[in-house]
Amino acid sequence: MAKRVSIMDSHGVNKKPSPSRVRVAVRLRPYMEKGEDKVCVRGLDSQSLEIVNWRNQLETMQYQFDAFYGDKATQREIYTGSVYPILPHLLVGQNASVFAYGPTGAGKTHTMLGNPNQPGVIPRAVRDLLQMTRTNDNPDEEQWSYSITMSYVEIYQEKVMDLLEPKNKDLPIREDKDHNILISGVTQKTITTFSDFDEHFIPASQNRTVACTKLNDRSSRSHAVLLIKVQKNQQVPPFRQLTGKLYLIDLAGSEDNRRTGNQGIRLKESGAINSSLFTLSKVVDALNQGLPRIPYRDSKLTRLLQDSLGGSAHSVMITNIAPEQKYYFDTLTALNFAAKSKQIINKPFSQETTQAPAVQPTMKRPRDDLENSAPSQHFKKTKTESTEESPNMSKDTKKKNLQLSSLDPAVVERLLKLDKILTERGKMEMQLLNTPKRERMALLKKLEESQLEIERLKEKQKELEEKSLAAEAHFERSSNSDFELSNSSVSESTFRAPLRTRATSTAKTKKVLRVLPLQGLNQNTKEEGIIVVEKKTRKTHAGRENEPGWELNVRTDLLQNGREKILNLLNNGSIKELKSLQKIGDKKAKLIVGWREVNGPFKNVEDLGSMEGISAKLVASFLKANILSIVAS
Numbered sequence: 001m002a003k004r005v006s007i008m009d010s011h012g013v014n015k016k017p018s019p020s021r022v023r024v025a026v027r028l029r030p031y032m033e034k035g036e037d038k039v040c041v042r043g044l045d046s047q048s049l050e051i052v053n054w055r056n057q058l059e060t061m062q063y064q065f066d067a068f069y070g071d072k073a074t075q076r077e078i079y080t081g082s083v084y085p086i087l088p089h090l091l092v093g094q095n096a097s098v099f100a101y102g103p104t105g106a107g108k109t110h111t112m113l114g115n116p117n118q119p120g121v122i123p124r125a126v127r128d129l130l131q132m133t134r135t136n137d138n139p140d141e142e143q144w145s146y147s148i149t150m151s152y153v154e155i156y157q158e159k160v161m162d163l164l165e166p167k168n169k170d171l172p173i174r175e176d177k178d179h180n181i182l183i184s185g186v187t188q189k190t191i192t193t194f195s196d197f198d199e200h201f202i203p204a205s206q207n208r209t210v211a212c213t214k215l216n217d218r219s220s221r222s223h224a225v226l227l228i229k230v231q232k233n234q235q236v237p238p239f240r241q242l243t244g245k246l247y248l249i250d251l252a253g254s255e256d257n258r259r260t261g262n263q264g265i266r267l268k269e270s271g272a273i274n275s276s277l278f279t280l281s282k283v284v285d286a287l288n289q290g291l292p293r294i295p296y297r298d299s300k301l302t303r304l305l306q307d308s309l310g311g312s313a314h315s316v317m318i319t320n321i322a323p324e325q326k327y328y329f330d331t332l333t334a335l336n337f338a339a340k341s342k343q344i345i346n347k348p349f350s351q352e353t354t355q356a357p358a359v360q361p362t363m364k365r366p367r368d369d370l371e372n373s374a375p376s377q378h379f380k381k382t383k384t385e386s387t388e389e390s391p392n393m394s395k396d397t398k399k400k401n402l403q404l405s406s407l408d409p410a411v412v413e414r415l416l417k418l419d420k421i422l423t424e425r426g427k428m429e430m431q432l433l434n435t436p437k438r439e440r441m442a443l444l445k446k447l448e449e450s451q452l453e454i455e456r457l458k459e460k461q462k463e464l465e466e467k468s469l470a471a472e473a474h475f476e477r478s479s480n481s482d483f484e485l486s487n488s489s490v491s492e493s494t495f496r497a498p499l500r501t502r503a504t505s506t507a508k509t510k511k512v513l514r515v516l517p518l519q520g521l522n523q524n525t526k527e528e529g530i531i532v533v534e535k536k537t538r539k540t541h542a543g544r545e546n547e548p549g550w551e552l553n554v555r556t557d558l559l560q561n562g563r564e565k566i567l568n569l570l571n572n573g574s575i576k577e578l579k580s581l582q583k584i585g586d587k588k589a590k591l592i593v594g595w596r597e598v599n600g601p602f603k604n605v606e607d608l609g610s611m612e613g614i615s616a617k618l619v620a621s622f623l624k625a626n627i628l629s630i631v632a633s
């Protein structure tokens with residue numbers, strides 16, 4: 001009778017292995033756009049890449065991974081670099097998983113499956129496993145025999161469907177007493193040769209749910225999960241048995257439904273896809289951060305992978321991305337999910353490529369040029385600092401750089417920033433860097449005036465804050481009252497935050513807060529950022545007078561500016577930065593990061609309300625608290 005050996009025991013070491021991290025590789029697919037579209041991402045070296053920073057085109061965001069494969073990388077390179085090394089673990093009873101993640105149309109199926117001329121990870125891994133279990137160089141291995149089985153399922157709308165036997169629908173996932181995860185009733189086929197595999201796999205692949213979306217003619221609408229079980233049986237006592245599982249997964253694409261044009265059933269599918277990918281992102285994140293609780297049970301996909309993702313298993317995530325600008329936000333989302341580190345670098349992406357004529361053609365047909373140079377070489381070309389001359393630079397570029405280099409660096413920085421603002425607003429026909437000196441000086445002057453104005457407002461605000469704090473302290477001492485924010489709508493042009501008394505002395509109508517120095521402010525002036533006004537006493541329906549107090553009125557443009565800052569932080573802030581926002585703790589910060597990874601950037605701050613557990617009321621009070629603190633800073 002064969003004796004089953006637990007995963008922990010498989011090396012004969014009876015102690016809990018340290019949980020392994022999910023290794024992350026990123027693969028950039030070749031440029032495929034038929035029309036003209038810019039390239040927004042490019043490789044730097046074998047581990048990192050850079051992407052335009054959409055918030056500030058004077059910066060790029062650089063990401064680092066365990067491996068980066070550029071658009072010229074072959075199927076073999078990806079396989080030998082990131083997948084082949086994990087296969088030997090299966091032969092000693094350990095589990096492994098390889099999954100392709102990324103936006104729809106970015107090349108996941110190509111990476112996992114490929115085509116007859118360019119076979120992907122799946123056929124290569126199966127072939128090599130079959131080969132490994134046949135050749136036995138080690139004499140100790142002679143007493144062991146191997147058998148390999150395959151199962152193939154898809155997870156479609158949170159249901160596990162058997163692709164080898166399509167009538168097996170919605171199979172349950174169970175856990176045995178040794179914490180092995182099983183799919184109850186799933187078909188298992190024994191394979192001894194590659195043609196056995198082909199015979200089962202090819203017809204089963206036809207059963208997979210695919211559909212045409214705006215972004216991909218054959219978009220995978222489910223997660224396809226191929227399970228290869230390698231069983232090793234000892235032929236002599238004590239007849240041990242080791243089982244190693246390999247999951248090879250072609251995930252459904254992460255989708256932004258604003259771009260896929262999905263409706264009806266496609267939209268429903270997409271909801272299930274995005275929510276299970278979100279859970280997968282939480283699991284990977286929790287594993288890589290070493291968190292004590294891993295939310296495997298939150299989706300079928302992660303529940304299935306529970307014993308093969310993290311723990312003693314060896315996991316590789318291949319994140320597929322597309323270079324075209326139209327995929328920008330999808331790419332960013334995928335990168336943020338995959339990245340173990342991100343750095344913002346002060347170096348324009350688009351500007352450099354447009355300034356260097358030698359590189360310019362890559363903006364149109366990167367495949368033509370990029371493929372002839374390694375990503376790192378390509379980067380070296382474009383890395384040239386904007387003040388550095390290259391022989392290929394046009395006269396205009398040289399002149400522009402010369403002009404810039406003669407200016408104070410601080411002024412250059414301001415100029416570039418102003419240039420960006422004006423370009424974005426579309427108020428200038430020509431960019432600032434191309435403008436004649438006189439106009440440039442006028443703009444510079446304007447910029448300095450704005451800076452002075454900001455400084456002045458900051459000073460005034462500081463003064464106001466100090467006074468408010470002093471008044472608050474005094475107020476707390478004398479009447480045990482505090483500040484509270486009202487529930488008035490934040491979308492009003494004027495933001496109101498009444499400073500009201502606690503309801504302890506409702507019978508008394510005495511005013512409890514005095515901010516006397518502010519009463520000298522001209523309430524109509526547009527120059528003040530925040531104005532404190534006395535709250536008008538109004539009769540309520542019940543005939544009682546409302547509580548007296550003070551209100552803060554915030555100028556509309558500052559309010560708008562505050563909103564924009566919050567939105568930017570929501571879309572780009574790290575967990576730490578998000579936590580610097582009022583009312584955002586660790587949990588909410590992580591939720592926000594997860595939400596935007598799955599759904600793309602927030603269009604407006606109110607989108608927060610579509611996150612689980614965040615009510616419209618909470619969004620309103622979040623906005624108030626943060627706008628106040630931004631305006632006051």
Ligand SMILES: Nc1ncnc2c1ncn2[C@@H]1O[C@H](COP(=O)(O)OP(=O)(O)OP(=O)(O)O)[C@@H](O)[C@H]1O
Nearest residue numbers: 029030104105106107108109110216219220252253
């Ligand atoms: N590295 C590559 N080299 C050549 N062609 C590629 C590469 N990656 C992807 N493609 C092609 O791009 C198209 C889209 O790729 P694929 O279907 O693999 O995307 P996907 O990420 O699986 O999309 P979905 O999530 O919608 O299923 C296909 O025609 C595929 O052949």
